[in-house]
Amino acid sequence: MSPSDLGEILKPFVFLDLFDHAGAPFNGPLHPHSGIATLTYVAEGAVSYIDPDNVKGTLSAGGVEWMQAGRGMWHGGGLDKAGRTRGFQLWIALPPELELGPTTSIYQAPDNVPQDGPARVLLGRYGSAASAIASPSPINYLAVRLKAGERWRYQPPAGHTVLWAAIASGALSAPGELRHGDLAAFEPSSKAVEFEALTDAELVLGSAAPHQHDLVLGHYSVHTSPDALGDAEAHISAIRTRLVQEGRL
Numbered sequence: 001m002s003p004s005d006l007g008e009i010l011k012p013f014v015f016l017d018l019f020d021h022a023g024a025p026f027n028g029p030l031h032p033h034s035g036i037a038t039l040t041y042v043a044e045g046a047v048s049y050i051d052p053d054n055v056k057g058t059l060s061a062g063g064v065e066w067m068q069a070g071r072g073m074w075h076g077g078g079l080d081k082a083g084r085t086r087g088f089q090l091w092i093a094l095p096p097e098l099e100l101g102p103t104t105s106i107y108q109a110p111d112n113v114p115q116d117g118p119a120r121v122l123l124g125r126y127g128s129a130a131s132a133i134a135s136p137s138p139i140n141y142l143a144v145r146l147k148a149g150e151r152w153r154y155q156p157p158a159g160h161t162v163l164w165a166a167i168a169s170g171a172l173s174a175p176g177e178l179r180h181g182d183l184a185a186f187e188p189s190s191k192a193v194e195f196e197a198l199t200d201a202e203l204v205l206g207s208a209a210p211h212q213h214d215l216v217l218g219h220y221s222v223h224t225s226p227d228a229l230g231d232a233e234a235h236i237s238a239i240r241t242r243l244v245q246e247g248r249l
Contacts (some may be wrong), residue, residue: 001164001183003091003215003222010164010185012137012211014222015091018166018181020084021045027078032239034232035099035223037092037136040065040077041122041143043168043202045085049077051105054248062110064122066133068094069221070101071108072236074243088169088204090141091221093211098136100228106133118152122204125157138209146172146197155192160207163193166245170201178203222248 001007007014014036015043030050040047046060052073058080059065067075079085094101113120123131124140138159146152148170156163163186171179173196178184186193187211195203213224221236223229243249 003217006183006185008215010162010206011215012093012139012208012214013090013164013206014093015089016214017089019089021079022084024082025079025081026125028076028162030074030076030243032072032074032220032236033067034072034218034221034236035069035228037066037068037094037222038089039092039122039141040087041204042085042087043143043242044087045078045083047077047085047087048080049075049107051075051249052103053105054243055105059107060110061121062113062224063109064106064113064133066104066106066108066123068098068101068104068136070094070098070103072221072232072239073103074236074239084215088166088168090204090206092136092139093213093215093224094136095110095211096213096224096228099223100231103106108132118146118150119216135198137211140205142205144203145203146195146201146203148197148199148201150197151194153194154205154207156190158190159209161188161190162210163189163205163207164207165193165195165203166204168202168204171198172196172201173198
């Protein structure tokens with residue numbers, strides 16, 4: 001999913017990357033964002049991060065990194081150790097009142113990510129579990145693990161007519177068959193969807209109220225108007241100048 005294809009249909013969800021790396025460690029370069037929030041979820045292994053305040057750390061399997069970019073920020077990351085690392089990075093388009101706002105960084109250890117049944121709540125609320133992260137708009141984002149033969153039913157909240165699911169591992173029926181790497185976008189509706197695991201399987205699922213704004217795109221940014229994008233790009237450029245002066249770029 002990217003902002004120029006399915007992201008236009010599934011907004012506020014505008015980008016989804018399934019990363020699956022097995023090999024040597026590496027450091028990802030600092031890069032900017034604005035107008036979006038990014039949520040990184042690690043399913044296996046661990047990733048390192050460098051936040052906008054130059055704080056460095058490691059996010060282990062089951063952990064969550066939330067970065068609300070607002071008017072603009074730079075961050076980076078990579079892998080500290082060799083081995084397999086899997087997970088997802090999701091971009092969420094911010095509404096006009098937040099797209100030029102301040103930057104927020106939140107890191108949740110695996111034990112701090114709430115769970116109801118097979119579903120871990122990365123953002124929003126499901127059943128008895130609610131994320132401590134303040135969502136920028138009505139959104140649920142869940143990570144679900146099912147055993148072969150297990151069924152799981154998701155009922156979107158009222159007003160959540162955007163719904164999709166992406167498969168991290170295994171195979172399941174929803175009711176069509178979905179396998180590792182597949183993304184299913186459902187017709188606009190608040191109807192429940194039932195999943196049946198054909199093998200042991202992992203998926204992430206997002207539901208939301210529609211984002212009623214245009215997507216105006218930069219290289220690493222998504223805004224609701226050309227003026228907002230221009231303001232943010234000027235701010236990102238100013239941060240870049242400071243990072244160069246500090247020797248970080």
